[in-house]
Amino acid sequence: MKEILIGNAAVARGLFEAGCGVVSSYPGTPSTEITEFAAKYDEIYCEWAPNEKVAMEVAFGASLGGKRSCCTMKHVGLNVAADPLYTMSYTGVNAGMVICVADDPGMHSSQNEQDSRHHAIASKVPMLEPADSAEGLLFAKKAFEISEEYDTPVILRMCTRIAHSQSIVETGERVEPQQKPYEKNPGKNIMMPGNAKKRHPFVEERMKKLASLGENCVFNRVEGEGEELGIITSGTSYQYVKEVFGDSVKVLKLGLVNPLPVELIKNFAKSVKRVVVIEELDGIIETHCRNIGVEVEGKELFSCIGEFSQKIVAKAFGIDDKEFVAADSEIPVRPPVLCAGCPHRGMFYTLAKNKVTVHGDIGCYTLGAQAPLGAMDSTLCMGASVSGIHGFNKALGEKSESKTVAVIGDSTFIHSGVTGLINIAYNATNSTVIILDNSITGMTGHQQNPTTGYNLKGDPAAKIDLESLCRSVGINRVTVVDPYDLKACDEVLKRELEAKEPSVIISRRPCVLLKYVKAKAPLKVNKEKCKKCKKCMKLGCPAIRIRDGKADIDTTLCVGCDVCKQLCAFDAIESGE
Amino acid sequence: METKSIIIVGVGGQGSLLASKLLGRVLMNEGYDVKVSEVHGMSQRGGSVVTYVRFGDKVYSPIVDQGEADYIISFEKLEAARWASYLKKGGKIVVNSQQIDPMPVITGAAEYPEGILDELRAKGVDVDEIDALALAKEAGSVKAVNIVLMGRLAKYFHVENEKWIKAIEQVVAPKFVEMNKKAFEKGNTL
Numbered sequence: 001m002k003e004i005l006i007g008n009a010a011v012a013r014g015l016f017e018a019g020c021g022v023v024s025s026y027p028g029t030p031s032t033e034i035t036e037f038a039a040k041y042d043e044i045y046c047e048w049a050p051n052e053k054v055a056m057e058v059a060f061g062a063s064l065g066g067k068r069s070c071c072t073m074k075h076v077g078l079n080v081a082a083d084p085l086y087t088m089s090y091t092g093v094n095a096g097m098v099i100c101v102a103d104d105p106g107m108h109s110s111q112n113e114q115d116s117r118h119h120a121i122a123s124k125v126p127m128l129e130p131a132d133s134a135e136g137l138l139f140a141k142k143a144f145e146i147s148e149e150y151d152t153p154v155i156l157r158m159c160t161r162i163a164h165s166q167s168i169v170e171t172g173e174r175v176e177p178q179q180k181p182y183e184k185n186p187g188k189n190i191m192m193p194g195n196a197k198k199r200h201p202f203v204e205e206r207m208k209k210l211a212s213l214g215e216n217c218v219f220n221r222v223e224g225e226g227e228e229l230g231i232i233t234s235g236t237s238y239q240y241v242k243e244v245f246g247d248s249v250k251v252l253k254l255g256l257v258n259p260l261p262v263e264l265i266k267n268f269a270k271s272v273k274r275v276v277v278i279e280e281l282d283g284i285i286e287t288h289c290r291n292i293g294v295e296v297e298g299k300e301l302f303s304c305i306g307e308f309s310q311k312i313v314a315k316a317f318g319i320d321d322k323e324f325v326a327a328d329s330e331i332p333v334r335p336p337v338l339c340a341g342c343p344h345r346g347m348f349y350t351l352a353k354n355k356v357t358v359h360g361d362i363g364c365y366t367l368g369a370q371a372p373l374g375a376m377d378s379t380l381c382m383g384a385s386v387s388g389i390h391g392f393n394k395a396l397g398e399k400s401e402s403k404t405v406a407v408i409g410d411s412t413f414i415h416s417g418v419t420g421l422i423n424i425a426y427n428a429t430n431s432t433v434i435i436l437d438n439s440i441t442g443m444t445g446h447q448q449n450p451t452t453g454y455n456l457k458g459d460p461a462a463k464i465d466l467e468s469l470c471r472s473v474g475i476n477r478v479t480v481v482d483p484y485d486l487k488a489c490d491e492v493l494k495r496e497l498e499a500k501e502p503s504v505i506i507s508r509r510p511c512v513l514l515k516y517v518k519a520k521a522p523l524k525v526n527k528e529k530c531k532k533c534k535k536c537m538k539l540g541c542p543a544i545r546i547r548d549g550k551a552d553i554d555t556t557l558c559v560g561c562d563v564c565k566q567l568c569a570f571d572a573i574e575s576g577e
Numbered sequence: 578m579e580t581k582s583i584i585i586v587g588v589g590g591q592g593s594l595l596a597s598k599l600l601g602r603v604l605m606n607e608g609y610d611v612k613v614s615e616v617h618g619m620s621q622r623g624g625s626v627v628t629y630v631r632f633g634d635k636v637y638s639p640i641v642d643q644g645e646a647d648y649i650i651s652f653e654k655l656e657a658a659r660w661a662s663y664l665k666k667g668g669k670i671v672v673n674s675q676q677i678d679p680m681p682v683i684t685g686a687a688e689y690p691e692g693i694l695d696e697l698r699a700k701g702v703d704v705d706e707i708d709a710l711a712l713a714k715e716a717g718s719v720k721a722v723n724i725v726l727m728g729r730l731a732k733y734f735h736v737e738n739e740k741w742i743k744a745i746e747q748v749v750a751p752k753f754v755e756m757n758k759k760a761f762e763k764g765n766t767l
Contacts (some may be wrong), residue, residue, distance in 0.1 A: 004605045006615065030618055108616065132612075132639075165639035166601050166613040209731050236639075243638040311642035322644030325700045326662040331655060332687035334679035336589060336624035340737070364622060372684045445617065537683060542623050545678045547684075556710070 001171050005134035007162040010133035010169050011100060014140025016044060019177040020098075021067035024058035026415065027444035028074030029109035030163040031102035035072050036447075039456050048447050048456045051415040052077035056084045056099065063097040063164070064189065066180035068144050073101040080416070082552070085153070086123045087191050090199040092206075095180045099125075102158040105236075105280045108308035111381065112360065113305070115281035120155050124203050126210050127155040127258040128219060128237045130385035132169040139255065142218070150206050150213075157257065157306070159280065161236040161307065163192075186371050192329030195211050195383040199480075211259040219255030225249055230272030232265065232285055232296070236308070237278045239252040243310040244319070247328060260288045269294045276301065278447060279452045280308055328543035338367045340543035341559035342518070346483035348375040349539055349563070350490050356405055356497070359392065361385040361393040361417070363409040364433065364442040372540045376407075383408070383416030386433055390420065401430040402497050405505075408433065411441035414464065418473070424502050425474030432496050433504050435466060437484075438511040446514065470504045477503035484509060486566045512559055520560030521576030525551045529572035536564040536573065578609075580633035583730075586660045587652025589626045592723035595748070596650065597628040599727055601634050602744040603736055604632040614639040625656060627680075648727050648733070652709075653677050658693045661702060670702060671729050673709035673722055686741075705729065708721040712763040718753075721760035728764025738765065 005013065011034050017022065023046040025035040039046035049055035055071040060459050062069035075080060078101045085099070101119075102108040114453045120127035128143055136158070143154040214220055224247040233241050234254040241251055252268045255258065269275045271287075277286040277298035286298030301310065301316045314320040340343050345565040346370035351358055352375040358364055360379040369376035378388060385406035385454050395402050408417045441447040448454040453463035470478045477499055481492045489507070496503040510517050522543075532551040536546060543557035544564060551572065557575075565573040583600065585593045594615055601608040601613040607630040616626045625647040634639060651657035651672040664676045672694065681687035691697075698704050707729055724745070731741050742758055749757050 002605070004611060005603050032617075054694045161614060161639055164615045164617055166598075166611070166615070166640065167636070168605060168611060239639065241622075250664075285755075309640055309642045310638045311645075322642070323666050324644035324662045325666060325697075325702060327658040327690075327693060327696055327697060327700075329658070329690035329693055330687070331659045331690065332679050332681045334588065334623075334625040334655070335681075336622040337680050339590070339622060363723070367622060370680065371686070372680075443622075534685075537685070540680060540684070542680065543682065545683055557677075 002172055003167060004166050004168050006033060006164055007130065007133045007136045008033035008164070009037040009156060010136035011140045011156065011158065012170065014137040014170055014465065015070055015098070015128050016041045017137070017172050018082055018141040018144045019068055019175050020044055020070050020144070021053050021134055022059065022062035022069040023047070023071070024055040025072040026050070026052045026055050028077045028079055028102070028443055028449040030104055030160045031072045031074045031100060031158065032079070032444045032447065033163070034100050035335050035413060046456055048449060051448055052081040053083060056081040057330070059097055059099070060084060060088055062091045063095050064182065065181050066095050068096045068177060070098045070100060070535050073382060075101060075103045075114050076109065076110065076112065077101070078116055078119050080382065084118065085119065085125065088130055089123045089125050089151050089203055090191055091189050093153060094182065096147035097153045098140065098147060098156055099153055100156045100158060102160070103281065104161045106161050108160055111379070113281065115284065117257055117284050118282070120157070122130050125258070126150070126156055126206050126256065127157050129157045129257045130162055130255065131235050131253070132162065133165070134163065134169045135255065137169050137171070137303070139219070150210055154205060159236055166402040167468070173348055182226055197261045207259055211261065214256045214259060214261035215264050217256060219260060222483065223247065223251045224249050224254060227271065228273050230268055230275045231278055232268065233278040234277065234285065234287070235280070237280055240308050240310045240313045241278055244313045244317070253541055254285065256507040257285070260285060262292050263505055265294055266292065266513045270297070272445070276310070278302055278313060298353055323448045335370060335382050336364040336367060337510055337542050338364065339538060340541055340557040341512035341561040343438055343483045343507070343512065344368060345373070345539055345541065346486055346489055346563050347434065347436060347507045348373045348494055351405065352488060353490070354493060356403055359389045359404070359406040361406070361408040361412050365407060365409055366434050368407070370540065372538050381421055382412055386413070386417040386420030387423060389431045389433065390427065390429050391423045393431050404432050405497070409438055409442065410435060410437040410439065410451040410466070414450050418469065419506070421470065421475065421504070422491070423474045430501065431502050432502055435504060435506045437466060437508040440511050440514060442511050446511070466506055475504050477501060480506045480508050481504070482509055483507045484561055484563055486563060490540070511563070521555050522555040522558035523560055523565060524576055525553055526572045526574050529570050530551050531570050531572070533569070535567055535569065539567065578633050579635050580631055583630040583650065584641050584646045584649045584660060584663055585628040585630065585650045586656045587626055588595070588656065589622055589624045591652040591756045592720055593626055593628050596723040596727055597630055598748050599724070599744055600630050602748050603741055604630070606740060606744060607736060609633060610635045610636045612639040620728060634686040638746060650730055650732060652722060652726065654694055655679065655689065658690065658697060662746060663698055664702065668703070669733060670697070670704045671726060672704060672706050672728060675710050676705050707764065707767060709764065712767065713760055716760035716763050717756040721757060724757045726765035728761035729767070731761070731765050
């Protein structure tokens, strides 16, 4: 059947058709929808794991047990899962296993621009890279075949423009594979030194075989004509190349991006006068070409920073001629902001007001760093707020402990914040950790997690009691506060900062975008009472703006959270009807 | 047919994903090759968002760059101006007359440029401004701004209205179909 699907949905369809039986993942833009779409197929067991390492190990176990399995994550998630990855390269698989990882060139929703191909090379695991949804579906299926034939996990590399672009696919039927019998095999599955030493040569041998697969396979192909120019490319860059040149130049399109072919590239290079490698992020294909003695141009023409486009490709060859007009007025930027009614806002306002140093973390709440709140000092990676504050306080001592906090969301806390909290208790700093518990994994679009009481399918599940968890690791001071109550937030924060032992503040209120959270009537400004003090503007609420010098509330955005009302010294903000 | 390009721009949360889903479906039903590039994640939180829609006999790139768009559909005035350079010479902007202040304007660090659409018109840009928010309210929901704008686009487009209606039935949840049909009509017949 013909369908129009985003790349992630097409990959999910490929998992389904390949008879994949288990998917375990941690959400992360731009990978999240693979698992969400896979979960729509009853034949595939799908779950949100607490983090990517757990997810990959679940997929490992499922493969060992004899079912085709998959785990999905964003590029930085693969760092978290790198530990099982590098050794799974040695164990190989029983039933096929596919790791879907999505890179984010241009950092639409990420903290760095790392290139996952490095992980494939370093772990000696094959990697496929689709260039549209149809290839996403096909490559997901083929990945299982390679996995089983070569006894290896296979990485399917997506990037934002493939993951989130809809294009047309032809769907097929699911082929249910025979469950592979599980047989005890210590030499293959117990990676202690004696066994691992025997597996490493197998890995090297496997990569040689995979390299010869790359010389002649469905994933790598030569297109187009001409002897002047040959372009070697892959993934989304291929689409930009074809957009500019069509079939007028020779193109070597690579789909198996690790290991890279040798003879195919050498022969391609011989057939043209000039070879240019066009790849987003790092010059990996380019370096490979040079290593095998093929002269190419690459990163001197195309940056390793950001996304490409057809315009960037055309410009590099001096053929861009698109005319356009632009406004002369300065167009103010529109950065993302915490939503109107976001429960994080009240806590961030309190932190800003108290001039507290804030170690931040990964999630919607990183937006608390933005003006006018500006309530953040550092953000590194998942869980780093809780580990980082401990080191910060060790470095600065007592004077820091009374004016520094860590903020972390509920999902991120479970992902890798709790280990940092154990460290705070165990190695003793009087650190104050604020768990911003909005009862959902927010930024990636509302996924359930172990604190919400529901699983991926929306069925009731075991629910972590955050208060008990924190107490059980050795934190005696645990307080729950409603971030819509500014007075309570202020009191609790001041009290816990002064405490001479570590403490956790749970700032708890569900995300305002959750369906079960009902908006209240929008507030309104009594223009006669408004004294133009602009105190309400310090909240950075997108629903409050200035009209004719006075505060004004956008009724299409306001959800009646009342936080601004508490702030107004002149009672100018009133409840709506 | 040469590949055509449309960009849908607005403020994260205004519903551009549904608009692009509808447009993609209409174009696929017409037999075109189609690519639609969406934005998810961080920028959906009230930031400037852009969705690219491209269709033709064979579409390669899923994105649109400066000077390439046949149409810009903007959910907000400032966003129309921000993305105006993406319009091809002779292209058309359909814009909702709503003004949503970005944070630098809210905090007083910048000013919302007054008369920005007139500025574009003075430069020869074909700007069709409609109050899609008011029409959406009339149709039954402020959230239907997206479908009102699609209704407006349909006016300039070579696809019959019945086919748009059929696509609405395919992509919208059943309980919202009637309201969205109404929203489409409002944008289309104004």
